Amino acid sequence: xxxxxxxxLGISKPIIQAPMFWMTDAKLVxxxxxxxxxxxxxxxxxxxxxxxxxxxxxxxxxxxxQKVRALTDKPFSVDFAASxxxxxxxxxxxxxxxxxxHVPVAIVVGDVAPKWFxxxxxxxxxxxxxxxxxxVANAKQAEAAGADIIVATGFDEGGTVPCQVIGTFAIVxxxxxxxxxxxxxxxxxxxxARTARAAYALGAEGLYVGTAFLLSAESRLAANVKQxxxxxDADDLLFYRDQPAYYRSLPGTMAKRLAKxxxxxxxxxxxxxxxxxxxxxxxxxxxxxxENGIASFGLGISQIHSAEPVAAIMAKLDLAEEQN
Ligand SMILES: Cc1cc2nc3c(=O)[nH]c(=O)nc-3n(C[C@H](O)[C@H](O)[C@H](O)COP(=O)(O)O)c2cc1C
Numbered sequence: 001x002x003x004x005x006x007x008x009l010g011i012s013k014p015i016i017q018a019p020m021f022w023m024t025d026a027k028l029v030x031x032x033x034x035x036x037x038x039x040x041x042x043x044x045x046x047x048x049x050x051x052x053x054x055x056x057x058x059x060x061x062x063x064x065x066q067k068v069r070a071l072t073d074k075p076f077s078v079d080f081a082a083s084x085x086x087x088x089x090x091x092x093x094x095x096x097x098x099x100x101x102h103v104p105v106a107i108v109v110g111d112v113a114p115k116w117f118x119x120x121x122x123x124x125x126x127x128x129x130x131x132x133x134x135x136v137a138n139a140k141q142a143e144a145a146g147a148d149i150i151v152a153t154g155f156d157e158g159g160t161v162p163c164q165v166i167g168t169f170a171i172v173x174x175x176x177x178x179x180x181x182x183x184x185x186x187x188x189x190x191x192x193a194r195t196a197r198a199a200y201a202l203g204a205e206g207l208y209v210g211t212a213f214l215l216s217a218e219s220r221l222a223a224n225v226k227q228x229x230x231x232x233d234a235d236d237l238l239f240y241r242d243q244p245a246y247y248r249s250l251p252g253t254m255a256k257r258l259a260k261x262x263x264x265x266x267x268x269x270x271x272x273x274x275x276x277x278x279x280x281x282x283x284x285x286x287x288x289x290x291e292n293g294i295a296s297f298g299l300g301i302s303q304i305h306s307a308e309p310v311a312a313i314m315a316k317l318d319l320a321e322e323q324n
Contacts, residue, residue: 001320004183005206008126008148009105010075012036013318014206016128017213018187019079019107020159021278022047022286023221026064030071031218031310036318040077040107041065048286050278058093065101077105077128082116091116099123112138114145121146130187130208132245133162134171136178143182150175150182151208155246156189158211158298163244169202176203191300196317207317211298217309222288225250225295226307234299242271248297252290254280 005014017024017032019042026046029039044050046064051057061078068076078098082091095116098106105126108116117127129142130151142150152175154168155161166174168188176184186204190196191212199207214221215229228250237248238255240262249255258274266274274280275294284293 001318003205005149005185008183009038009128011038013314013320014185015314015317016040016077016107016185016206016208018208018210019043019109020210020214021045022282023214023219025220026067026071028213028216028218028220028310029068029076030074031216032213032314033068033072033074033076035311035314036074037314038075038077038105039068039072040079041068042079043081044278044282050282054089054093057090058097061094062097062101065097065103069101075104077107078103080106080108080116080120081110082108082113083111084113084115085111095119098125108147112141112145112147117145117147128185132160133164134166134175135164136174139175139178139182139184143179147182149185149206150179151185151187152176152204153208154186154188156299157187158214158248158296161246161248163246165246168199172199172202172204189298189300190317191298191303192316193319195300195303196319200319209317211300212304212313212317213310214297215301215304215307216313217307219307221285221295224288225285225290228290229295229297229301230304230306232297233302237297237299237301240271242268242275247294248299249284249294250290250297252284252294254284254290254292255294258294 013036015037019040024042024045032039126148128149129147131138152171154171172186183205185206185208186199187208238259240258280294283289284295
């Protein structure tokens, strides 16, 4: 299926594999791009260790980008942290990297950043914008700032879940109606043809998918956690929050501890300290250690019953035959 989204991104199926920190790497990204979608390298893509060093971070990402290029000649994207208010020391060097490596698409998550949208456009890099907490106001702002595509994320998603409890069914038509001309992609709970069909029925023009690719054969998710997630349903996931954000995890010692702390009214600082920033996701999802880590998924896990190859997942999500 081709449409405005696939044309903007230069791909044959309007499907983005969403950024997912450590859980992305060149292999997953290239598999998605080779299957006609747009793979995305997230922060720490392909890595097993943490570095706070800016130069080292950039060089690690450069190597991962080059690995993608060795595996596919199709477009792919990189998660780019940009904010006009508070640029981190990583922002300019990561921007330079995108330019030097001719990355065709940047996924900008967080605040609308008109300065960076303009700089990306000057370099002919497309901007896919996703608010962590999507609202009518930030969708209009993103459109005014020239975002090429806007993502509407529902509470059904995995990862850091929006603070407002607005499900995918409500958020997608809300943003579709809020903008004048920018295509909206739907995120949160899209894992198969049924959920893809629903997203398009709500007015989305593309699918922004994390969990389904996390559970693919190609993903680097620890094998024990992959099996546990495939066997689990959405109602098995434990829920906790580090005010204002919400998180979900497969049950385990750390997740139970966090859920109890959250229920007992722990502060953001206390939850963060237990979570150790990104460490908990690294340990839970890369090392498969649910005693010390967490494993985050969206609510679509109920409909996933095996670790299928990316190409098979893409075939389910692509509604080309139905659209023709
Ligand atoms: C394990 C995991 C890690 C994630 N990490 C990130 C991230 O680093 N940056 C980001 O913008 N979104 C992140 N997300 C959110 C995804 O980009 C995307 O919005 C979400 O997966 C879509 O919902 P779905 O999981 O139901 O398909 C993450 C999601 C998961 C499941």
